[in-house]
Amino acid sequence: MVVHDFTESFIESVIEHGDLTRYEACFPELFEHYFAFYGPRRTYPEGLTTDAVRGLRDRVTAELSAIESRFARANLDLNQLEVVLFVGQNSSNGHAFLHKGRFIVWLPVEEYPSPLSVRVFVPHEIAHALHYEMSSDYWFCDAKSRNHMGRQLVAEGLATLVSMEIAGVDAITALWVDYVSSEWASEWINNRRRRRCELADHALNRFDESSEDNGFFVFTGTNDNDVFRNRTGYFLGTEIAKTVKDELGGTLADLLKLSRADWESLAKDVLQRMKASWQDT
Numbered sequence: 001m002v003v004h005d006f007t008e009s010f011i012e013s014v015i016e017h018g019d020l021t022r023y024e025a026c027f028p029e030l031f032e033h034y035f036a037f038y039g040p041r042r043t044y045p046e047g048l049t050t051d052a053v054r055g056l057r058d059r060v061t062a063e064l065s066a067i068e069s070r071f072a073r074a075n076l077d078l079n080q081l082e083v084v085l086f087v088g089q090n091s092s093n094g095h096a097f098l099h100k101g102r103f104i105v106w107l108p109v110e111e112y113p114s115p116l117s118v119r120v121f122v123p124h125e126i127a128h129a130l131h132y133e134m135s136s137d138y139w140f141c142d143a144k145s146r147n148h149m150g151r152q153l154v155a156e157g158l159a160t161l162v163s164m165e166i167a168g169v170d171a172i173t174a175l176w177v178d179y180v181s182s183e184w185a186s187e188w189i190n191n192r193r194r195r196r197c198e199l200a201d202h203a204l205n206r207f208d209e210s211s212e213d214n215g216f217f218v219f220t221g222t223n224d225n226d227v228f229r230n231r232t233g234y235f236l237g238t239e240i241a242k243t244v245k246d247e248l249g250g251t252l253a254d255l256l257k258l259s260r261a262d263w264e265s266l267a268k269d270v271l272q273r274m275k276a277s278w279q280d281t
């Protein structure tokens with residue numbers, strides 16, 4: 001892994017001089033991507049001290065070499081992978097973006113409140129970079145291609161499956177780590193398991209659509225009990241990825257390399273069977 005640390009730029013430019021423009025100039029292409037898809041400009045977390053930023057940064061860097069070793073044991077080589085650490089706007093755990101022909105992983109350090117969040121979510125974001133690198137049809141260039149239901153189900157399900165295997169955790173931990181109480185997370189997943197046939201029907205009907213209201217994939221709050229919103233797409237995507245892995249076998253690399261056309265027909269097949277189990281009962 002090649003790590004680029006821009007947290008010191010945040011400390012110097014934003015904390016010490018209040019100069020956001022100077023901070024964003026440290027990697028303009030990253031901020032252009034980040035503001036286009038993930039965060040409103042100029043709302044950095046308030047009250048972050050130099051020590052707090054360094055503490056957050058050090059929490060992430062402390063785990064990186066162990067994470068790289070776990071990927072190596074799964075025959076996924078991260079030697080050339082570039083990772084950017086920076087302070088973002090409390091809006092996303094990270095993702096990957098295309099820069100000079102390579103997919104770079106970006107990680108906003110303020111989104112990692114515990115060592116467990118690093119051990120689970122960093123492999124998830126790394127998985128996105130590996131997936132785009134091996135199957136570039138999954139990369140998005142605008143809101144329409146990003147929000148494509150079928151693309152998001154497979155990309156997020158696969159990244160969650162990779163994090164489960166790399167971190168050695170179950171689906172519920174891979175999806176929520178310790179961001180919410182374990183009681184709330186259990187209820188969240190049980191509600192979706194109970195309604196999985198309806199959810200599969202919903203996803204199938206919209207598989208090739210791009211919704212502006214991305215509630216199927218975004219966190220809409222612990223008070224939102226609507227099973228068709230609040231990260232439900234991650235639950236369904238994970239079910240799809242786990243089923244495909246169980247039935248197809250193969251390594252994580254094999255799954256990451258599968259073409260988008262193959263994934264889409266496999267995903268639709270899994271969803272059809274989920275839906276049919278409802279009609280049978």
Ligand SMILES: [Zn+2]
Pocket residue numbers: 124125128155156159
């Ligand atoms: Zn993701």
